[in-house]
Amino acid sequence: MALTRIANLPTGLPRLGEPRVLLAEALGTFWLVFIGCGSAVIASNVRAGDGAQVGIGLLGVALAFGLAVTTMAYAVGGVSGGHFNPAVTVGLAVAGRFEWRRVPGYIVTQLVAATAAGIVLFAVSADRPGFDATASGFATNGFGDRSPDHYSLLAALVAEIVLTAVFVGVIAAVTGGAAPQAVAPLAIGLTLTLTNLVAIPIDNASINPARSLGVAWFAGSGALSQLWLFLIAPTVGGAVAGLVVRSLGQGGNDGDLPESADSATRADSGTRPATAPAHDTVPLPMDGVSDETTPLPPASPGPRD
Template identity: 60%
Template sequence: MSKRLIAEFIGTFWLVLGGCGSAVLAAGFPGFGIGFLGVALAFGLTVLTMAYAVGGISGGHFNPAVTVGLFTGGRFEAKDVIPYIVAQVVGAIVAAVVLYAIVSGKADFAGVGGFASNGYGDASPGKFSMLSGLIIEIVMTFIFLFVILRVTSGDVPAGFAPIAIGLCLTLIHLVTIPVTNTSVNPARSTGVALFAEGPALAQLWLFWVAPLIGGALAGIVHSALFEKK
């Protein structure tokens, strides 16, 4: 179990540092900014690379919603859910600490601003409502978990699952960045919210509730449709 938890810590650390780091450091860099597309690819690549690196150890969840979805889908034991979530949240927080240390070293540093945090209303990049955020986070997490459950099933080609999962997360970001700045991952949301300026902490509840609902529903639906009884 200790190796599995360390793997989850490292994988979630990389997801937050690589994904949120691309948004904070590179998205709007003058003349060379990577924009929404670059950030979306960065998040997808973090999951793809770590799924290959440590997925064989822990299963490569890196996300409490994934852990919950795999549990409701009959793929994960109840006793391991809380330890996995704790490791993921700690990894995300440590990544946010590292990112803050990097950002605060800029010569003209005047605060971290939104710090790639998630939000709705005035905190939404496109000023979308709380209801819009709730709907899109539930639906996209559901799809994300459904894809994960299908591509890790025994009836699909082995070895390609991380590619499909990484590309799915990339696509989800391309759709949802304007709405909520894309969570589908409570750990990712928590890490940066602790340092962000604005309402990120006050709005963090949505980015726990919605992904966990979406993930849990995906597990239930997938189990009902595809798992052998």
């Protein structure tokens, strides 16, 4: 059954878009958090019967995050744009590549989907004998005594801002008009893998406020008391990337949704794309190809009777 479109939103409220767009964003965020954090909680430290380590370790967890975002970018990126991360949404909005009125709907969807992923992961993990989400850390982010290698608050702050800025900057670059779109999800996934390889020893690698929130609910007061850093720092990093993208002239004035989703949202709001000019146009020659057009001269009047 087709989802009912949102229509006739009150003037002044953010246009949240068609439900299928937010559903796609929710599915992608859920998958990213469940697979990424699930690999850390369930598969990173597995031992065989003889005690041999057969878990995936740090490299495996980093790859899991990268592969999760790559697969969902291919699967639903054409519907929602494939943000799956509030820092990405804010960064693209700052860059002018995504409409600010769509930001609240996206961020709420991402946070709810990440929390749902945390609930499912907790339900699965709790079935293991002796499991304790608070004692294990449950893939939460932290600094000081909650950092894997006891890095300070300042180290975590700098790492999250810098690595998230690079991640969002790569997304903006590979989704620009000049980049080959077929390989964009691969570049995004590899970049997320690299950021996780660096950040996991520092603070367990957030790079995504939704990912941090989704599992923090279940790991006790210690995780929640440090959550603020992992909500703020990646968002700041995303905004910094957006400013850099805009300063380099790579920003835009329209939303970042695919054309099909953007058209559907226009239909929901009762607006339509601008119609073509009434006059005929011809291309201006410039190296054989140009987007510029100029109107044809008006037709000469015919002879009078």
